[in-house]
Amino acid sequence: MTAAAWAQTGRLITIDVRDGKTGTAVTPSNVQVRFDHKPDKLGNWVDQKDDGTIEVKVPADAKVIAVRVTYDSSTEYFVNCDVAKQKNVAADSWYPIDDILASGIAIPNDCVRPKDADKVKADLKPGKFVLFVRKHNWKEQAVE
Secondary structure, eight states, rough: OOHHHHHHHOOOEEEEEETTTTBOOOOSSSSEEEETTOOOOOOTTEEEEETTTTTEEOTTOOOOOEEEEEEEETTTEEEEETTTSSOOOOOOOOEHHHHHHHHOEEEOOOTSSSSGGGEEEEEEEETTEEEEOOOOOHHHHHHH
16 A cells, blocks of 8 residues: 555554553564455554554555564564463454444453453543553463
8 A cells, every 4th residue: 555545544543552461551572463364464554652552554445453562572472362361372363443443442351360350441542452462471482
């Protein structure tokens, strides 16, 4: 997508990366964004800000988005908290772009204990995507 084509759509998503257990802001080393189940990883439409938030210019025809972020200088991927209890913690989850743009989305947070869930809340607004993450645990590190 050219810059002119993006300017016509004006579709922008702000990704807010948060620690799944504490809710504090996380500044990732790098970000991987994919659209519509395609294997292409996009970097040229992604802008990581100094405060850790990530702005993504969304192609006009894109319907769903998957996001993963790294730590330790881009060598390790965080576990997204929506797949934290699954066997394959590297699985991608896809989220509808229209819903993000209309009202905002926070991914399900399986990294926090149910009794502490009230401590980890997300402020949602149109265009905001809250990504809860955690680092790999010792079992997951042993497998890699």
